[in-house]
Amino acid sequence: MPFQALGLAPALAQAATDLGFSRPTPIQEAALPAALSGADVLATAQTGSGKTAAYVLPLLQRLLPQIGQAPRRVRALVLVPTRELAAQVGEVVRSMAQHLPGTARTAVVFGGVSINPQMLALRGGADVVVATPGRLLDLVAHNALKLGSVELLVLDEADRLLDLGFAEELQRVLALLPAARQNLFFSATFPPAVQELAGQLLHAPVRIDVPAAPVEEAVILQQAFLVDSTRRTQLLRQLIKTQGWQRVLVFVATQYAAERVASKLHQGDLFATSFHGGLSQGARKQALEEFKEKRWDVVVTTDLAARGIDISQLPVVVNYDLPRSAVDYVHRIGRTGRAGASGLAVSFVTPASMAHWRLIEKRQGLSLPLEVVPGLEPTEEAPVSEPGGGIKGKRPSKKDKLRAAASSPPADPQQP
């Protein structure tokens, strides 16, 4: 079905075509008519499904009639959990808005960088604001913007917003918005806290459940290797060389591990760098841009890069440390095989993480053969389980317990 048949204005249908979208993705096909009708939308949406365009197109269509009219007021607000997602959504809004007859001004604001340039950028007003909640409130407090004219609110990755502890800020932002507005609510998962927020926010929403993307075995080939924890870097290096992998995203459990693994790979003649929340905003932006430009062979990251960020057509994702939950597994491997391109997701399973891997497999309905590379046969012993289900000598942290309570399987006992 062409975009125009979903009720999109010709300029916006053209914008989608110009971005190379030949036909709507399932989430766009479901969300566009609902959102364009002015209804609230509650959508299950994974990164990689095309969810951003599913809300940006109707958002711009809503602005169309009065675009660029003075005085410029913030009429659409998109709240996102991370700086990277904010920047990415801002780019999508700007590239689609280029096709409109008037000029829609888009401001992208997020924390972790100086507030002054953002205040300056807001001086002439903005039609669309894409923001992380904390910085948005700071800007309101500085009188740099007002939210009293918002007609359309988008919450993207609502589950992540709550996971990252934005619940209180969200409530404060909501209190600043007019009650009569349209709400588009996107979340990858719907734990009770997200359902409660959706219940509070939405009025008779159109519910959209597009089958969870993108774990399609035909698109993402999944593999698991059994290896000693101490020889994972060696295995990784070997696979990169023998398989000719290029542009590999490697997931580890901690910022420290990201630094350590990246530096070991670098010493072994690979262009490897780290990407995690402990780096400055500038360093994160630079690493991401350089990776997109194919200047790095390997980026070693924490779950920070598992969601939201669109690095299209990433060929290989490696779980050097296993993810904590099956949901995180889906997000991590969703970094590859994007928008129909095929990809490879490889997991390293150590004797100590075997039980956890089995849980992930069970939740995913997977049963992968555990491959062993000759010369790297595992020799480590699996740790002895305590009666409580934990692993001897590794007590779960408070954060682990919270995460486990929030629907994950037991925390990964493995340490880098």
Ligand code: AMP
């Ligand atoms: P998202 O889920 O919004 O992060 O989008 C994932 C990727 O799919 C991005 O690279 C988009 O540019 C791309 N995309 C979105 N909609 C379409 C479409 N209709 N056809 C082809 N690619 C698309």
